[in-house]
Amino acid sequence: MIFALRNLSGRWLSLGIKCSVRSFGCGQVALGAAALKGRHLLSLKDFSGEEIKQFLWTAADLKMRIKQKGEILPLLQGKSIAMIFEKRSTRTRLSTETGFALLGGHPCFLTTQDIHLGVNESRKDTARVLSGMTDVILARVYKHSDLEQLAEDGTIPVVNGLSEMYHPIQILADYLTLQEHFGSLNGLTLSWIGDGNNVLNSFMMSAPKLGMHLNVATPKGFEPDADVTKVAKSLAGECGTKLFFTNDPVEAASGANALVTDTWVSMGQEDEKAERLKAFHGYQITMKTGKSAAPNWTFLHCLPRKPEEVDDEVFYSPRSLVFQEAENRKWTIMGAMVNILTDYSPLSNKPKF
Known part of the structure; x- marks a missing residue:
């Protein structure tokens, strides 16, 4: 695919930039780590099978290099993340805070009691403010539409930490x-x-x-x-x-x-407990x-x-794999953040998926 732009006189100017066609279904094309950089992670429906595998490969690679080999990888040095939590959390909070810090970045934990989100300040304005101060937003919210608004109004990637629709x-x-x-x-x-x-x-x-x-x-x-x-x-x-x-x-x-x-x-469904x-x-x-x-x-x-x-x-x-599964929340969120914020390519062999 060749990109082109129209100039002020209405003429088309070819930029000569080639771009692989990205498929979100099964027509999978290996695009490499760069295809994930700068993207929002609101739902896995927005990613092809090969892109999901790239997230997993990066997570497995980081787990091997850091946990098994004891390497120090400051891949997110100088980066910061705004963590907006409308809902309480154990695994999402700890995996993001410890994982981001382990990679040299700075996590900022924010609840609705800490910031003006949607109360004294619109979500639109909050998105713009956070975009100027941090590199990525992870939000754990009730309404998926709030994530979409943060993504639309901000200029940095937004990661879904949980919404009523998806938990990628x-x-x-x-x-x-x-x-x-x-x-x-x-x-x-x-x-x-x-x-x-x-x-x-x-x-x-x-x-x-x-x-x-x-x-x-x-x-x-x-x-x-x-x-x-x-x-x-x-x-x-x-x-x-x-x-x-x-x-x-x-x-x-x-x-x-x-x-x-x-x-x-x-x-949010506590009133339905007996019925459920x-x-x-x-x-x-x-x-x-x-x-x-x-x-x-x-x-x-x-x-x-x-x-x-x-x-x-x-x-x-x-x-039961539940505790291995819980630990892997850390490695997969680290993998996702590294893919979204850097050009990192795993050093280990790609796992068989």
Whole structure:
């Protein structure tokens, strides 16, 4: 593709700059690390399979070089991040603060009690102020539209730390965990048993691009977003993967390599707790659920976990990867930040995805 601009007289001027066509589906083209620099990370639907693999490769490379080899990598020296948190957090806050600092950068933790976000100052003005003082914004918010507004009005990359629609940085950690455990992602079957929430939406927007099949069990009335489902079905068709929906947890677990769930009552849904617990009766993941899964099945949960979602026998078993998954939140957010803010290319061999 050749870029051209129109000058003041209306004539077209060729800039002679070639750009690879970026695909967000399965027509994947390896674009290299530079293709991610300066981009927003609001949802994995905006990234091709090869670009998602680049995030994961960078995370694995940093984990190997820093954790295993003990290297000091000041890749974000002189960089700062504004961390806006409307919702409380353990993993997102710690992974971002410690990871950004470990790479030589400066994290700034901001709650709605610390700044004027949307109260004494518009989100638009806040985006402009933060753009002048920091290099990237990570925001954990209620409304996904607030992230989109920050991205539109600011001049620096915005990373989704969680919204009601998507949780992309969690899914990157899940994929790195599965890749480490199984050696490859392609061909795996994931079984989601729980609420049709932001975590499931993120799986649906990305799993097909990595060659993974997805079985989804939700109670009636708690299905994933209709628009997300429509796009996910199209992706699965394009990528040649299976996307299956049911209301039966055991049916969804059939042949699965990973059983995955999340909280049934998210922050902001506390008033619905009694109704939700009733609707999700029978959805607890147990060893009995795993009997219909593949012999090598594993378990994932993004935490914090409640016993009604998964019993102790599964949660603390050797099949459970939840604490490896939690640690990988740090390495994947580090990988994402390095890709978004620098031209870093991993030194290790690319993992088999």
